[in-house]
Amino acid sequence: MKFLAYIIYFVMLSNISNAQTVIPLSNTHGFYNAYVIPIDGRARIDVQLVVLSGTYDEDGVSGIAHYTEHLAALSSDTKVLQEPRQRDLNAFTSKVSTVYTNTGNSKEIDRIMLLTRAVLETPNLPIDFQKSEIDIVKREILYKERNAPVRWLNRLALQKLYGSKSGRADNPVEDLNNITIEKAMSFHAKHYTPSNSILIISGDITQSLAQAKVTEYFGNTLKTKRVPDLWLTHHPKDGLKSRTIISSTRILDDSLSYAKFFKFPEPQDILGMQASFFIASDIYNSHMNDALYLEGFTAQSFSQSSYIAINGDLEYTATLIPFEGVSLEQALNALEKAMAKMRTKKITQKEIKTARSKNVAYTRSLSQSPRAYLDFFQNLGSDGLPPTSPTEFAKMIAEAPDTEILRIIAAFASDSPSAAILANSESPK
Amino acid sequence: MNFFRIFIHIFISLLSLMFIAPANAQIKDDVTYITEFTTLNENMAAASLIWALNVDTNDQSRALQALLSAKISGPMGAISARESIDFRVINNIDLTINATPKHLILTITSPKENFKDAIKHINQILRNTEINKNWLKRKNRAYEEISSSRLRTPELLETELTDYTLFTGNSPLLNKSALKLEILRRPNQIIFNAKNYNFRNLADVLMDGLLSHDATLNNFPIKPHRKLPAGIIHSSDENSSETLIFIGTIKEFKTVREQAQTNILYKYMGYGPGSEMFRIIRQEKRASYDPRSHFTQIGKQLAFTGLSATVSSKNWHEVYDLILKIYNDTRAGINTEQGLQDSRDSMINNLVGNLRRRPEWLAQRYLELHPVKPPEQIIDIKLLSESFSVLPLELNNKANKILENPVKLISIIIGGKINPKMEIQHNMFCKLPPNKRLDYCLDKLTSG
Numbered sequence: 001m002k003f004l005a006y007i008i009y010f011v012m013l014s015n016i017s018n019a020q021t022v023i024p025l026s027n028t029h030g031f032y033n034a035y036v037i038p039i040d041g042r043a044r045i046d047v048q049l050v051v052l053s054g055t056y057d058e059d060g061v062s063g064i065a066h067y068t069e070h071l072a073a074l075s076s077d078t079k080v081l082q083e084p085r086q087r088d089l090n091a092f093t094s095k096v097s098t099v100y101t102n103t104g105n106s107k108e109i110d111r112i113m114l115l116t117r118a119v120l121e122t123p124n125l126p127i128d129f130q131k132s133e134i135d136i137v138k139r140e141i142l143y144k145e146r147n148a149p150v151r152w153l154n155r156l157a158l159q160k161l162y163g164s165k166s167g168r169a170d171n172p173v174e175d176l177n178n179i180t181i182e183k184a185m186s187f188h189a190k191h192y193t194p195s196n197s198i199l200i201i202s203g204d205i206t207q208s209l210a211q212a213k214v215t216e217y218f219g220n221t222l223k224t225k226r227v228p229d230l231w232l233t234h235h236p237k238d239g240l241k242s243r244t245i246i247s248s249t250r251i252l253d254d255s256l257s258y259a260k261f262f263k264f265p266e267p268q269d270i271l272g273m274q275a276s277f278f279i280a281s282d283i284y285n286s287h288m289n290d291a292l293y294l295e296g297f298t299a300q301s302f303s304q305s306s307y308i309a310i311n312g313d314l315e316y317t318a319t320l321i322p323f324e325g326v327s328l329e330q331a332l333n334a335l336e337k338a339m340a341k342m343r344t345k346k347i348t349q350k351e352i353k354t355a356r357s358k359n360v361a362y363t364r365s366l367s368q369s370p371r372a373y374l375d376f377f378q379n380l381g382s383d384g385l386p387p388t389s390p391t392e393f394a395k396m397i398a399e400a401p402d403t404e405i406l407r408i409i410a411a412f413a414s415d416s417p418s419a420a421i422l423a424n425s426e427s428p429k
Numbered sequence: 430m431n432f433f434r435i436f437i438h439i440f441i442s443l444l445s446l447m448f449i450a451p452a453n454a455q456i457k458d459d460v461t462y463i464t465e466f467t468t469l470n471e472n473m474a475a476a477s478l479i480w481a482l483n484v485d486t487n488d489q490s491r492a493l494q495a496l497l498s499a500k501i502s503g504p505m506g507a508i509s510a511r512e513s514i515d516f517r518v519i520n521n522i523d524l525t526i527n528a529t530p531k532h533l534i535l536t537i538t539s540p541k542e543n544f545k546d547a548i549k550h551i552n553q554i555l556r557n558t559e560i561n562k563n564w565l566k567r568k569n570r571a572y573e574e575i576s577s578s579r580l581r582t583p584e585l586l587e588t589e590l591t592d593y594t595l596f597t598g599n600s601p602l603l604n605k606s607a608l609k610l611e612i613l614r615r616p617n618q619i620i621f622n623a624k625n626y627n628f629r630n631l632a633d634v635l636m637d638g639l640l641s642h643d644a645t646l647n648n649f650p651i652k653p654h655r656k657l658p659a660g661i662i663h664s665s666d667e668n669s670s671e672t673l674i675f676i677g678t679i680k681e682f683k684t685v686r687e688q689a690q691t692n693i694l695y696k697y698m699g700y701g702p703g704s705e706m707f708r709i710i711r712q713e714k715r716a717s718y719d720p721r722s723h724f725t726q727i728g729k730q731l732a733f734t735g736l737s738a739t740v741s742s743k744n745w746h747e748v749y750d751l752i753l754k755i756y757n758d759t760r761a762g763i764n765t766e767q768g769l770q771d772s773r774d775s776m777i778n779n780l781v782g783n784l785r786r787r788p789e790w791l792a793q794r795y796l797e798l799h800p801v802k803p804p805e806q807i808i809d810i811k812l813l814s815e816s817f818s819v820l821p822l823e824l825n826n827k828a829n830k831i832l833e834n835p836v837k838l839i840s841i842i843i844g845g846k847i848n849p850k851m852e853i854q855h856n857m858f859c860k861l862p863p864n865k866r867l868d869y870c871l872d873k874l875t876s877g
Contacts, residue, residue, distance in 0.1 A: 129715075132715035133715070135715050135716075135741070136711065136715060136718055139671070139717055139718035139719070139739065139740075139741075140718040142670065142671055142739075143718050143719050143739055146580055146581055146582055146671075146739075147580075147582055147584075149580075252575065252579065252580070286511065286515075289511075290511050294509070294510040294511050294514070295509070295510065295511075297563045297567075300567055300570055300571070301571070323563075323566075323567065324566055324570065354515055354519070357519045358515065358518045358519055361518060361519045361520070361521055362518075364521065364540075365521050367472075427864070428579070428863065428864070
């Protein structure tokens with residue numbers, strides 16, 4: 001046996017600490033809300049500006065929120081950085097929000113705040129550049145589409161579910177040639193206001209410094225009304241069971257895309273529901289996964305996603321590639337049968353305990369990545385709710401009441417409006 | 430049980446270390462060599478299990494990976510697939526499979542506090558002799574190769590070209606039961622990685638109950654890798670709105686230093702927003718969302734290198750010329766000092782990131798140097814020390830020697846119309862017929 005030991009040296013980034021408390025700032029000036037999350041041991045500061053509008057808020061033409069995101073980010077860089085356009089966009093557009101993240105060390109706080117402030121100012125870029133950025137957006141959308149052809153099927157399912165190509169559904173590829181600078185400017189003017197945004201400052205910063213910087217850079221902003229989420233009233237028709245069969249060369253395998261919607265009859269306490277929603281969706285997804293994938297062999301691959309809106313509306317989507325010898329119709333029947341079975345299924349205490357443990361484990365795993373922390377912060381923030389830190393979330397998970405968890409599982413399983421796309425893969429000629 | 434343990438802490442500094450690796454060491458399947466590294470993030474631990482298997486076809490390699498994946502994912506005895514998955518999620522246990530022509534590698538990563546449980550779990554999986562046939566069907570399908578000309582993504586193109594280069598034989602596929610035996614046996618090497626962690630007895634736990642029999646697949650030598658031909662391949666599609674352009678090669682380096690230098694120059698050309706590809710193709714010409722460079726180590730002093738961009742089919746040939754110009758300008762050595770410095774920093778950051786978070790990456794670099802067993806003296810992964818010591822300014826004078834002459838590169842165009850000039854003027858041009866794989870043209874260009 002031999003022991004050969006050598007000294008090791010290489011530069012390490014700081015480790016993530018566990019301490020995080022979300023502190024609402026007392027003076028938010030024009031913002032809808034503003035928070036600071038000091039993190040011990042973090043060597044950097046992240047400022048997330050969450051504009052509380054995304055693709056759901058687009059007015060008729062898909063892709064406008066995304067294009068506006070590009071223009072605002074590039075304009076902000078051009079105004080503040082000495083070498084603009086030398087970094088990739090620090091922003092992304094989701095269904096309900098557009099999030100800009102600027103990062104630096106404590107000495108760079110003023111530059112970070114200037115960059116953040118500039119996002120809310122009318123984009124100021126040469127007209128030719130603005131026009132040509134439409135081409136970049138086109139290439140980006142097509143690039144993502146090629147990498148995940150199933151995105152297209154999911155869109156079709158949502159269009160069928162909501163009977164629309166805008167609001168809770170969208171149509172970005174077909175609308176690529178309808179994007180204009182004017183529409184983006186109009187979207188920016190309407191949605192990019194402090195009162196339609198929240199600010200989350202996290203990392204190596206104190207509460208008092210964060211407050212001082214918000215006052216310094218946003219002290220002259222005034223509180224106005226938040227832009228209403230018109231899409232919240234956008235519901236499928238009662239009793240809808242849309243089934244569409246298509247053929248396409250765009251997909252590599254036969255694929256089933258499924259979307260379902262549930263509305264609670266009474267108003268919901270969305271903040272209180274969050275932890276229960278995560279546990280409930282884990283239990284529901286596990287049962288569906290067991291039935292169709294792990295034990296059932298209906299699916300070659302199976303993925304599920306669920307979303308809870310600020311008013312408690314639930315949206316569930318699933319994508320399934322049938323297992324060898326299983327037809328699309330058989331796959332859809334199996335999916336619906338598994339769902340129906342969940343209506344009478346007794347959920348055990350052990351299952352709830354396991355789901356809680358899985359969610360807690362997930363929050364622990366975030367410590368490996370500062371980026372994951374930021375995603376976590378903006379997740380609830382994107383709905384205009386106070387952001388939650390992983391430690392706070394772990395506590396919420398432990399305290400989520402069983403009754404609430406079971407009520408949400410029942411909602412997932414209910415016989416509610418749905419749409420399915422059965423897509424046959426064709427070989428290219 | 431015959432273990433051979435060596436505890437080695439990897440050395441990363443500017444100092445140079447010497448070691449002598451035993452040349453042409455024979456594989457002994459009744460011995461498992463154990464090596465320890467200490468490069469991972471403080472709270473993580475990992476073990477890479479390595480089976481020495483000489484595999485000369487892509488199909489065989491994929492079949493082996495599918496089998497191991499089915500074994501990991503499916504039920505085992507009284508334990509259901511669900512119970513295994515929940516156990517791994519709750520304990521943050523991550524499993525990855527990698528394969529090279531000489532090794533099959535299973536890497537287990539978890540937080541230190543769960544690592545012993547993770548190792549017991551892996552031992553249960555490895556001891557399980559039954560592989561569920563439906564799981565195997567599912568994984569065989571999941572590991573099927575997808576042609577890059579179908580989805581037109583640079584990632585698939587990289588995989589297709591790399592596989593073409595590395596898998597050079599035509600040995601018949603082993604049948605399922607023979608294949609099963611190959612991974613039922615004890616691994617030939619185990620590499621642990623964690624800081625301040627005592628791995629004592631964990632190798633015993635890992636290998637408890639595993640068989641010690643000779644492998645079938647490592648008893649024959651495999652041919653060296655192929656070279657990619659020079660020339661142009663075009664998989665045209667007149668109806669496509671977009672075209673993928675790739676210009677590059679698989680490059681074998683004379684020295685590790687040359688490898689590090691080449692890496693920096695490729696980063697200069699196309700890694701991130703400060704690069705030439707981003708600056709010129711995306712921001713000035715507004716021609717592509719994803720212009721980038723590729724530099725992926727795929728063997729000992731061997732890397733996949735190139736530049737790629739997806740562009741509008743209407744003017745793909747203009748962007749093609751521009752990408753060639755970026756390559757030639759970089760090769761001419763008229764590169765900014767700041768850009769080279771940033772590119773060198775990016776390379777170092779990548780290296781450090783790989784050491785801290787990707788134990789399977791370090792295992793592969795180690796295996797390229799010591800495919801059979803650890804050296805008797807010191808492990809010195811020279812790539813690390815050489816990478817740290819490259820001076821960016823030395824690159825401008827040498828760029829024309831470091832980067833391949835452009836006539837030796839291969840260009841692959843997927844989508845768009847054929848450029849008649851290119852077809853007529855270039856004597857190494859291959860039009861890829863629809864539904865044919867790239868191999869068709871690669872073989873044709875190779876044979877001239």
